[in-house]
Amino acid sequence: MTGTKAGQPAGEAKPRRRQARGERRIQQLLDAAANVFCRTGYASASTNAIAREAGVSPGTLYQFFPNKEAIAVELGERLTHQMREAHGVLFTPEYASLPLGEMLDAVVDPMVEFNCQNPVFLTLIHSGDAPGIMTEDHDALHVALQARLEELIGLIQPELSAERRTRTATMVFSLFKAGLELVLSHEGEEQAAYIEELKASLHGYLAPIIGTQAPSRTP
Structure with missing residues (x-):
């Protein structure tokens, strides 16, 4: 044996180190691309x-x-995966037992936080020149999240028709996207104020439809 650890095949350590260095370099390039895309736009x-x-x-x-396209695709795939992981716990049945204000805090805060930490995500999605696979992945995630929101609305107000649940979920996402644009265009205290305005808008829209208090559950 010549310098390898017990049970480790010779030549295995170096490839692993090379892979780790390569992954760090890839992440370095993706971080740089995110900065450039945000600063100058994708095109x-x-x-x-x-x-x-x-x-x-x-x-x-x-x-x-x-x-550049390959960089954008890789960046988009990683961000979409991170968003799916971060938002995968949202709109679960447990949220149906929360009062409306608490539910909005639990749902809106992590979604806003993700976008504030990754402004390049919307930059690429809104770019007409970005690779199509990015918008396809984003649209698929949006559809999945909206379907889960529709289910959540149905749990809170079972008497609503499927059509009304769909319209309500569509409006909620439209209001959120519009408010998010304002949130991302401000910083500090102004940004925090717009986050509260976004929640207030969603609260005002949803309150007459699903109520403000936690639904009562019959034992």
Whole structure:
């Protein structure tokens, strides 16, 4: 045995280290791309600008990504996965037992936080030149979340028709997206104020439809 740990095949450690370094470099490039996309927009961004932002040569970038589109697709896939993981616990049946104000806090806060931490997500989604696979993945996630919201509304107010649940969920997402644009365009205290305005808007819309108090449950 020549320098390998017991039970570890010779030559295994180096490939793992190379893989770890490669993953760190990929993340470095994706972080740089996110900054460039947010600053200049997707259409105006270039691989040279991304390489400069990352502090590497264009040649190093091309070792991992053939072009700007590939970078955007990888970034979009990772962000969509993170959003799916972060929002996967939202709109669960447990939320149906909360008063409306508490339910909005529990749902809106993590969704706003994700978008504030990852502003590039909406930048890419709103770009008409971004790769189509990104918008397809986003749309699929949106459809899944809206379906879960419709189910939650049905649990709170079972007498609502399926059509009314769909319209209500669609309006909620439309209000949220409009309010989110305002939230992301402000910082500090103003941003916090717009988050509260967003919740107030959603509360005002939903209150006459599903009520404000936790639904009573018959034993």
